Amino acid sequence: MNVRTSGSVAGRSAPAVADGPLPHPDDLPDGLVVADESGLVTCFNAAAARITGLGSAEALGRPLEKALPLEDLDGRRWWALTDPYGGLAIRAGQPERNLLLPGGRQVLVSARYVRERPTGRVVRVVVQLRGTEARRRTEASHAELIATVAHELRSPLTSVKGFTATLLAKWERFTDDQKRLMLETVDADADRVTRLIAELLDISRIDSGRLEVHRQPVDMVAAVHRHIEAHTRAGQPRERFVVKVADQPLPALWADPDKVDQVLGNLLENAVRHGEGKVTIEVAPALLTARREGTAVTVSDEGPGIPEESMKRVFTRFWRGSKRGGTGLGLYIVKGIIDAHGGTITVGRAARGGALFRFTLPVGAPAFLDRT
Numbered sequence: 001m002n003v004r005t006s007g008s009v010a011g012r013s014a015p016a017v018a019d020g021p022l023p024h025p026d027d028l029p030d031g032l033v034v035a036d037e038s039g040l041v042t043c044f045n046a047a048a049a050r051i052t053g054l055g056s057a058e059a060l061g062r063p064l065e066k067a068l069p070l071e072d073l074d075g076r077r078w079w080a081l082t083d084p085y086g087g088l089a090i091r092a093g094q095p096e097r098n099l100l101l102p103g104g105r106q107v108l109v110s111a112r113y114v115r116e117r118p119t120g121r122v123v124r125v126v127v128q129l130r131g132t133e134a135r136r137r138t139e140a141s142h143a144e145l146i147a148t149v150a151h152e153l154r155s156p157l158t159s160v161k162g163f164t165a166t167l168l169a170k171w172e173r174f175t176d177d178q179k180r181l182m183l184e185t186v187d188a189d190a191d192r193v194t195r196l197i198a199e200l201l202d203i204s205r206i207d208s209g210r211l212e213v214h215r216q217p218v219d220m221v222a223a224v225h226r227h228i229e230a231h232t233r234a235g236q237p238r239e240r241f242v243v244k245v246a247d248q249p250l251p252a253l254w255a256d257p258d259k260v261d262q263v264l265g266n267l268l269e270n271a272v273r274h275g276e277g278k279v280t281i282e283v284a285p286a287l288l289t290a291r292r293e294g295t296a297v298t299v300s301d302e303g304p305g306i307p308e309e310s311m312k313r314v315f316t317r318f319w320r321g322s323k324r325g326g327t328g329l330g331l332y333i334v335k336g337i338i339d340a341h342g343g344t345i346t347v348g349r350a351a352r353g354g355a356l357f358r359f360t361l362p363v364g365a366p367a368f369l370d371r372t
Helices: 046-052 078-082 133-173 176-207 220-233 257-274 308-313 330-340
Strands: 031-036 041-044 093-100 106-115 122-131 216-218 241-245 253-255 279-289 292-300 344-349 355-362
Touching: 031 046, 046 122, 133 176, 176 330, 216 257, 220 241, 220 257, 220 279, 220 292, 253 257, 257 279, 257 292, 257 330, 257 355, 279 355, 330 344, 330 355
Parallel strands: 241 279
Antiparallel strands: 031 041, 031 122, 093 106, 106 122, 216 253, 279 292, 292 355, 344 355
């Protein structure tokens, strides 16, 4: 393997490959340090310099253990422990682990040993360095997710426990109407817990790329009316909702009906809870590309809308448009569902100032024909 050093490739120019020339080490996002058969550094890219705080010019030509003085979390010198040049002949490298740079800064380090032949002497040690910032951000996000869900679960579970304990202890003291009210509250809180668990499962599947889409014929207009009926049964005035359907026929839509309901339910609930005035739902055919049709749905309200500076964060985790509670995960899940269908979703400002969400779904195909 040829490795570029300080702007050029050691030995000869980088060979071209089918997709073009090999990338320069300074273009790599991770730190790359290479030492030759004598243990002297021959490559120290820009990312390695940034992570370690040592300039490339200072590192090139120095012994590896001097240019990259690493210690494990117990304070032991890592190069002395691993002994890449004198260790077992069958060893191919070191897996990624958390090590310390001078000053106690943590870095993720892995190493690969290049041998002249299997079980032969080491002719090159290739070290990869990664900062821990991304991992810390991920850990912080997971911690925030746990804290958010725990907080949201506490209220309904406390309610369920309180009402059931009261009913069990004092059943005879309550009238049938009082019992019914308590049990209805318990039932509603149980539904809330179920929704939170479903959100957690959706987050897990979206983050791991395992969100499955089971395509079936979907009548988008009928789905919209179902959700409006649910809101009117819950006490919203029917005249608050305006449905507009395009005059031209809608293309036959194959999508996951449960996931479509989830998207519509979230967008309509947000418009009802956080918006004001009328909630308008528009359904129309969309031409996604010259050869690809789809269905577009727009949900808008007449409330204060979303501030311009917040629009880029609407579909991220934990974004909340107001202080009216919620996990802040709904729109993140909505975008994950739309992405899994191969569609798009955007946010903007409605004509009367409220929030406007528009999502498009491609026509798709029956599940047995869909191979994407």
